[in-house]
Amino acid sequence: MSTIAAAPEPSYIDVSYTLRSWLTTHDHKRIGLLYVVSITFFFFIAAVAAAIMRVELLTPAGDLLEADTYNKLFTVHGVVMVWFFLIPSIPATFGNFLLPLMIGARDVAFPRLNLASWYVYSLGGLFVIITLIAGGVDTGWTFYTPYTTMFSNTHVVAAICGVFIVGFSSIFTGLNFIVTVHRMRAPGLNWFRLPLFVWAQYATSLVMVLATPVLAMTLALVAIERILQVGIFDPALGGDPLLFQHLFWFYSHPAVYIMVLPAMGVVSEVIACFARRPVFGYRFMVYSLLGIAVVGFTVWGHHMFVSGQSMYAGMVFSLLSFLVAVPSSIKVFNWTATLYRGSVSFEAPMLYALGFIALFMMGGITGIWLAALAADVHLTDTYFVVAHFHYIMVGAAVMAYFSAIHFWWPKITGRLYPESWARLAAIVMFIGFNLAFFPQYIAGFLGMPRRYHAYPPEYEVLNILSSAGAAVLAVAYVLPLIYLGWSLLRGPRAGSSPWGATGLEWETTSPPPRDNFRRPPRVDGPPYAYDTERGHGP
Amino acid sequence: MSDLAGYFPDASIMAGRIDALLLALTLVSVLVVGGIMAVIVWFAFRYRRGSPAARGPAPSRSRTLEVVWITVPLVVFLIIFVWAAMLYLELRSPPADALAINVVAKQWMWKVQHPGGQREINELHVPVGRPIKLVMTSQDVIHSLFVPAFRVKQDVLPGRYTTLWFEPSREGEYPLLCAEFCGTDHSGMTGRVVVMAPQDYDQWLERNPGAGTLAQQGEVVYRRHGCSGCHGESATVHAPGLAGIYGRRASLEDGGTVMVDEGYIRDSILRPASEVVAGYPPIMPSYQGQLDEEEILALVAYIRSLADREEAAP
Numbered sequence: 126m127s128t129i130a131a132a133p134e135p136s137y138i139d140v141s142y143t144l145r146s147w148l149t150t151h152d153h154k155r156i157g158l159l160y161v162v163s164i165t166f167f168f169f170i171a172a173v174a175a176a177i178m179r180v181e182l183l184t185p186a187g188d189l190l191e192a193d194t195y196n197k198l199f200t201v202h203g204v205v206m207v208w209f210f211l212i213p214s215i216p217a218t219f220g221n222f223l224l225p226l227m228i229g230a231r232d233v234a235f236p237r238l239n240l241a242s243w244y245v246y247s248l249g250g251l252f253v254i255i256t257l258i259a260g261g262v263d264t265g266w267t268f269y270t271p272y273t274t275m276f277s278n279t280h281v282v283a284a285i286c287g288v289f290i291v292g293f294s295s296i297f298t299g300l301n302f303i304v305t306v307h308r309m310r311a312p313g314l315n316w317f318r319l320p321l322f323v324w325a326q327y328a329t330s331l332v333m334v335l336a337t338p339v340l341a342m343t344l345a346l347v348a349i350e351r352i353l354q355v356g357i358f359d360p361a362l363g364g365d366p367l368l369f370q371h372l373f374w375f376y377s378h379p380a381v382y383i384m385v386l387p388a389m390g391v392v393s394e395v396i397a398c399f400a401r402r403p404v405f406g407y408r409f410m411v412y413s414l415l416g417i418a419v420v421g422f423t424v425w426g427h428h429m430f431v432s433g434q435s436m437y438a439g440m441v442f443s444l445l446s447f448l449v450a451v452p453s454s455i456k457v458f459n460w461t462a463t464l465y466r467g468s469v470s471f472e473a474p475m476l477y478a479l480g481f482i483a484l485f486m487m488g489g490i491t492g493i494w495l496a497a498l499a500a501d502v503h504l505t506d507t508y509f510v511v512a513h514f515h516y517i518m519v520g521a522a523v524m525a526y527f528s529a530i531h532f533w534w535p536k537i538t539g540r541l542y543p544e545s546w547a548r549l550a551a552i553v554m555f556i557g558f559n560l561a562f563f564p565q566y567i568a569g570f571l572g573m574p575r576r577y578h579a580y581p582p583e584y585e586v587l588n589i590l591s592s593a594g595a596a597v598l599a600v601a602y603v604l605p606l607i608y609l610g611w612s613l614l615r616g617p618r619a620g621s622s623p624w625g626a627t628g629l630e631w632e633t634t635s636p637p638p639r640d641n642f643r644r645p646p647r648v649d650g651p652p653y654a655y656d657t658e659r660g661h662g663p
Numbered sequence: 664m665s666d667l668a669g670y671f672p673d674a675s676i677m678a679g680r681i682d683a684l685l686l687a688l689t690l691v692s693v694l695v696v697g698g699i700m701a702v703i704v705w706f707a708f709r710y711r712r713g714s715p716a717a718r719g720p721a722p723s724r725s726r727t728l729e730v731v732w733i734t735v736p737l738v739v740f741l742i743i744f745v746w747a748a749m750l751y752l753e754l755r756s757p758p759a760d761a762l763a764i765n766v767v768a769k770q771w772m773w774k775v776q777h778p779g780g781q782r783e784i785n786e787l788h789v790p791v792g793r794p795i796k797l798v799m800t801s802q803d804v805i806h807s808l809f810v811p812a813f814r815v816k817q818d819v820l821p822g823r824y825t826t827l828w829f830e831p832s833r834e835g836e837y838p839l840l841c842a843e844f845c846g847t848d849h850s851g852m853t854g855r856v857v858v859m860a861p862q863d864y865d866q867w868l869e870r871n872p873g874a875g876t877l878a879q880q881g882e883v884v885y886r887r888h889g890c891s892g893c894h895g896e897s898a899t900v901h902a903p904g905l906a907g908i909y910g911r912r913a914s915l916e917d918g919g920t921v922m923v924d925e926g927y928i929r930d931s932i933l934r935p936a937s938e939v940v941a942g943y944p945p946i947m948p949s950y951q952g953q954l955d956e957e958e959i960l961a962l963v964a965y966i967r968s969l970a971d972r973e974e975a976a977p
Binding site: 187192193196263264265269271272275276277359360361363366367400401402403405406407408409430431432433436439440443444447448450451454455457458461462464465466467468469470471479482483486487490491493494496497498499500501502503505506507570571572574575576577578579580581 | 671681684685688691692695696699700702703706707710711712713716717718719721722723724725728729732733736737740741743744746747748750751752754755770803804805807809811812814815816817818820821822823825838840841842843844845846847848849850851853934
């Protein structure tokens with residue numbers, strides 16, 4: 126200890142309060158928060174679209190909205206939720222904020238590129254807002270051709286530009302994370318000492334960098350066919366509509382893993398902390414993350430079992446889809462085993478994480494239904510699929526996002542939030558989600574097609590239940606805005622490590638200083654060195 | 664699981680077998696998800712902080728456990744895969760004796776052509792107990808023909824034929840839906856399949872005659888567009904005759920072979936320069952834009968009928 130009391134270094138927040146200092150920052154922590162603000166804005170735009178749809182679906186007749194309006198709403202909901210919320214949700218916010226802290230670095234490898242990625246994201250977002258103001262787009266987020274290229278009379282090109290542009294922000298972020306993990310780990314922090322959150326970001330980044338360019342090319346081809354009438358996907362011009370589906374899903378299936386791998390990383394950290402046990406089977410958790418990322422590139426054709434694709438191709442894609450389910454099941458088993466002989470407590474982040482596991486299992490196991498060829502023939506393009514991917518992408522991934530918000534909130538803001546309110550929100554979210562989406566499994570099983578503005582009256586009860594669940598879910602999404610807002614202003618000070626968690630990010634002050642650590646940290650052991658016997662951290 | 668809640672009938676010979684698969688998936692899902700949740704709740708309760716449960720040193724990994732929980736799911740998955748894939752093979756392989764009915768989809772209706780020349784819109788009348796093969800194409804965007812009661816669905820694409828078959832096992836009326844988003848009135852692109860007793864079906868056919876059989880309608884198109892000028896018996900142009908070609912393999916100019924089916928005949932009319940039969944100059948003009956999908960299907964039926972005539976001859 127130095128005998129001279131050094132003036133406390135200002136936190137990254139206290140460095141400067143000007144708007145300019147935020148908009149020109151190179152600090153990964155501030156860029157993470159810029160992303161939080163942006164994606165929250167888009168989340169609520171897309172959520173409002175969903176809410177209006179759920180009101181329309183209260184009755185079988187299409188009585189509230191015009192069919193075209195309904196079609197535009199589900200398109201906006203999908204486009205915005207997928208590309209402007211879910212894809213960046215955990216990587217661009219918590220990944221940005223935490224990755225350098227977790228590996229003991231001062232920043233990411235390319236801080237300017239990092240800031241550029243947020244501006245690119247914002248430019249893409251601007252195109253989406255222009256699309257909305259101009260009157261929207263009605264193609265569905267999947268942009269299937271030839272409808273999108275030749276038949277839709279809406280603002281397809283503007284929307285495609287937005288998605289094309291925002292893809293580059295993913296690529297920038299992914300590239301940055303890969304280089305950062307390779308080059309900037311603290312002394313002693315070898316690969317198998319990395320927290321699983323870092324591994325998850327790394328695996329996600331590989332997918333972002335390898336898959337996103339394919340999406341960009343595909344969307345460019347769509348725009349070319351639409352504007353110049355060059356035959357690429359439209360058979361009337363000599364094109365092939367299935368080519369579009371292959372290219373689109375080559376990106377969009379791995380994109381699901383962009384959403385869920387980071388969520389798995391969050392949950393691994395949270396479960397270990399609140400069970401006070403190292404994550405069971407750490408190496409298998411790493412291998413399964415990488416396995417999912419790699420095998421995930423080979424299963425896109427399972428979106429196309431009834432598309433007219435060759436039935437033998439369908440069988441290969443089906444088999445591969447079953448294989449990619451194996452590493453996912455390993456993860457669930459290992460999280461469960463982590464609780465064994467632990468010292469388990471149930472703070473809000475843990476409740477969200479346990480909710481993640483439950484919803485991920487239900488979304489994952491119904492993925493098995495859809496990978497099973499003959500079952501998929503009946504279920505595909507029904508509400509069963511809608512329920513399935515919402516369980517994964519909203520149930521699981523968004524629960525994990527909220528788990529992360531609550532777990533690292535004290536680190537990010539330096540303040541605590543009211544625990545009982547947070548627990549209440551977690552429980553309400555879990556109940557609301559299941560009420561909203563479980564009935565959709567049944568509706569789809571019974572044959573209700575998706576993207577229906579009006580529907581046969583047999584499905585009315587299920588849709589009313591679903592809309593009621595959506596209302597409960599809306600409450601659960603608004604609650605954290607209130608109590609976290611309160612915490613921001615009035616919350617008690619958190620201290621550097623309120624959960625007794627391990628990991629380098631908890632060794633620095635809350636909120637951390639601009640350069641993260643006063644002294645460069647050293648690492649001399651594996652992650653998750655919890656002391657179960659005493660039920661607390663190191 | 665049949666007649667679930669009264670509006671989920673199984674009305675085809677495959678429906679019950681697909682339901683068995685769905686039931687198995689339901690059971691596996693309930694067991695797996697329920698089982699793991701029970702373990703999580705049990706661990707979370709037993710090892711809650713402050714509980715007296717013995718902690719002791721717990722393993723941070725276990726090779727045995729890991730091998731077990733890789734192998735067990737893998738085996739279960741492979742069983743489901745094989746089961747579902749075999750059913751899928753049957754779903755995708757129409758029996759040779761199936762009654763072929765044409766479907767042309769367009770925004771936002773289903774147009775049906777029966778071999779006897781009958782036409783209907785948004786309705787499909789079929790006899791019970793006989794395999795039906797739908798030969799489908801779209802005039803505009805991608806649609807998808809979905810009959811929940813038969814547990815079958817197949818996308819309908821512009822520019823090519825896709826097929827779907829089923830064998831209705833129960834008389835009645837069943838919803839026919841479009842399952843692929845196709846624009847404004849996608850959710851209104853619905854109709855019904857009417858499954859009738861064979862004698863009722865025959866009566867229905869008689870009550871709704873078209874202008875001759877589909878093949879006869881095709882012959883009218885054939886003459887109107889002057890196809891016989893080259894393909895007819897007395898033609899001087901060196902063009903292949905069409906009698907007996909349907910259902911055979913033809914040798915191509917580039918050395919390959921092709922099965923002469925609905926799709927090949929369609930392509931030969933619209934894009935004659937591709938896949939030219941060996942020994943013939945590529946002189947045929949394209950009829951793209953001159954024929955609509957229903958006329959092309961009628962032409963296919965006509966050419967097919969020539970093959971049947973050939974077979975019937977001694």
